[in-house]
Amino acid sequence: CFHLLNSNSRRRRSAKLPPGPYPFPVIGNILQFGQNPHQSLTKLSKTYGPLMHLRLGSIDTIVVSSPEMAKEILQTHDQAFPLRLTTAATRALDHHVTSVAFLPIGNQWRNLRKICKEHMFSIQRLHANEGLRQEKLQKLLQYVQECCVNGRAVDIGQAAVVTSLNMTSNTVFSVDFADYNTCQELEDIIRRCMRVWGSPNLGDYFGFLGLFDPQGIKREAEFCVGKLLAIFDSIIDRRVEASRNSQARKTDLLEVLLEISGGNQAELTRNEMKHLFVDLFVAGVDTTSGTVEWVITELLRNPHVMSKLKMEVRTVLEANKQVEESDISKLPYLQAVIKEAFRYHPPGPFITRCKDGDDLEIKNYNIPKNALILINIWATGRDPNIWPNPDSFQPERFLNTEVDVKGHNLELIPFGSGRRICPGMPLAYRMVHLIVAYLIQHFDWKLEPGIAPGDVDLNETLGLSLHKTIPLKAVPIKP
Numbered sequence: 001c002f003h004l005l006n007s008n009s010r011r012r013r014s015a016k017l018p019p020g021p022y023p024f025p026v027i028g029n030i031l032q033f034g035q036n037p038h039q040s041l042t043k044l045s046k047t048y049g050p051l052m053h054l055r056l057g058s059i060d061t062i063v064v065s066s067p068e069m070a071k072e073i074l075q076t077h078d079q080a081f082p083l084r085l086t087t088a089a090t091r092a093l094d095h096h097v098t099s100v101a102f103l104p105i106g107n108q109w110r111n112l113r114k115i116c117k118e119h120m121f122s123i124q125r126l127h128a129n130e131g132l133r134q135e136k137l138q139k140l141l142q143y144v145q146e147c148c149v150n151g152r153a154v155d156i157g158q159a160a161v162v163t164s165l166n167m168t169s170n171t172v173f174s175v176d177f178a179d180y181n182t183c184q185e186l187e188d189i190i191r192r193c194m195r196v197w198g199s200p201n202l203g204d205y206f207g208f209l210g211l212f213d214p215q216g217i218k219r220e221a222e223f224c225v226g227k228l229l230a231i232f233d234s235i236i237d238r239r240v241e242a243s244r245n246s247q248a249r250k251t252d253l254l255e256v257l258l259e260i261s262g263g264n265q266a267e268l269t270r271n272e273m274k275h276l277f278v279d280l281f282v283a284g285v286d287t288t289s290g291t292v293e294w295v296i297t298e299l300l301r302n303p304h305v306m307s308k309l310k311m312e313v314r315t316v317l318e319a320n321k322q323v324e325e326s327d328i329s330k331l332p333y334l335q336a337v338i339k340e341a342f343r344y345h346p347p348g349p350f351i352t353r354c355k356d357g358d359d360l361e362i363k364n365y366n367i368p369k370n371a372l373i374l375i376n377i378w379a380t381g382r383d384p385n386i387w388p389n390p391d392s393f394q395p396e397r398f399l400n401t402e403v404d405v406k407g408h409n410l411e412l413i414p415f416g417s418g419r420r421i422c423p424g425m426p427l428a429y430r431m432v433h434l435i436v437a438y439l440i441q442h443f444d445w446k447l448e449p450g451i452a453p454g455d456v457d458l459n460e461t462l463g464l465s466l467h468k469t470i471p472l473k474a475v476p477i478k479p
């Protein structure tokens with residue numbers, strides 16, 4: 001009876017909202033989001049369907065759990081969703097007014113995206129600075145070889161973080177953080193920044209009550225962003241100084257950005273450049289390394305997949321040949337393995353957008369203005385109506401299909417889709433394939449003593465990205 005009363009009053013207030021669990025006064029459905037919202041919302045969508053309405057405190061939230069509905073938001077009506085939700089943490093030091101990741105779609109955002117696309121992540125640009133990433137593979141090889149000689153297990157996620165962090169920093173500004181001894185420090189700050197951005201303060205949802213003081217979160221975010229900006233400032237200063245004294249030009253992105261900002265200040269200010277670097281590192285490092293960790297986890301859980309991949313990698317890349325980015329296209333099984341990891345363990349389980357302007361009708365449901373949209377790609381990746389045997393790791397499902405991760409196939413969009421699709425995708429794609437190919441080409445891998453393939457833990461923790469709760473340790477063996 002109580003339930004009926006609730007659903008009647010709900011219908012009276014907003015007849016055409018998509019279905020969803022009844023929101024409690026004030027807190028809305030916040031308790032139903034739980035510790036792992038991607039999982040709780042997947043369960044709820046089985047009851048309420050692929051377009052679901054909940055209230056996150058005071059925020060109308062629409063959860064999308066099918067490729068058809070995702071297409072409506074990301075492509076058909078994308079003009080209506082130009083915003084991302086900003087929180088107290090992402091507004092610290094005004095990051096959101098300069099950041100490509102948080103700016104609404106508009107001229108400033110378009111300009112930054114154009115710079116990313118044309119000057120940083122174009123095929124030509126990435127080809128020109130591939131050597132900078134290759135150096136990092138050598139460092140990885142040395143490290144794993146040391147572990148191999150000493151019979152030590154490698155913390156795969158950690159090794160991948162150091163490699164992707166240094167590959168990104170080498171690509172962006174030819175700085176090898178290991179040389180500056182700041183890799184660990186930078187990694188810690190990036191992690192802290194991700195943590196604080198990835199766990200919104202309750203005040204973000206109940207701001208109107210004024211009960212929750214976001215000062216602590218804001219201070220932490222200010223510290224992290226401030227520290228990153230200071231590191232980038234000193235790197236830029238050093239480069240400007242060095243170019244005054246030398247004619248030799250680097251091939252990295254900083255050189256291009258300095259050229260652009262020197263030639264036309266209006267196109268890119270130094271402040272924008274520094275905030276762009278914050279975005280590139282925070283958005284790029286853990287997502288890339290997390291993917292590598294999930295791939296190796298699944299390879300160790302599925303020895304037959306590991307054998308098949310090993311065979312392909314070692315046949316195509318003869319002994320001692322250093323894997324190059326142009327080799328990726330010759331490794332179809334590797335590509336399938338990585339697509340399968342993206343399907344089952346998307347580093348960003350939600351693609352987020354915010355509604356601007358008036359209410360909008362989609363499939364006869366009302367999407368209220370200012371609504372937060374969560375596209376649950378973790379749910380679509382495990383939907384048995386889309387993927388036969390979704391809980392089994394089967395790269396073969398991607399052999400002989402045209403499905404890719406570039407945003408056209410809405411059932412597999414680990415990098416998002418539409419105008420806001422991840423601009424770093426071309427770099428991320430190269431880094432993930434290179435690192436995995438390299439680890440498999442040069443080493444056999446086994447689990448630590450006493451752990452069977454089926455025992456490998458698959459628990460997930462959601463921050464700004466979705467990562468393994470217990471880091472994967474694997475023992476390298478010389479083949």
Ligand code: HEM
Pocket residue numbers: 100101102113168279280281283284285287288291347348351352413414415416417418419420421422423424425427428429432
């Ligand atoms: C496997 C690695 C990665 C994954 C899975 C990933 C995934 C994503 C996703 C899902 C989005 C949101 C897209 C959307 O809203 O439609 C995004 C945005 C973004 N990513 Fe990535 N990313 C990865 C690596 C990188 C790298 C290496 C960089 C740069 C070095 C990067 C920079 C960005 C930026 C700047 C945005 C914000 C774009 C905007 O809002 O306009 N990402 N990424």
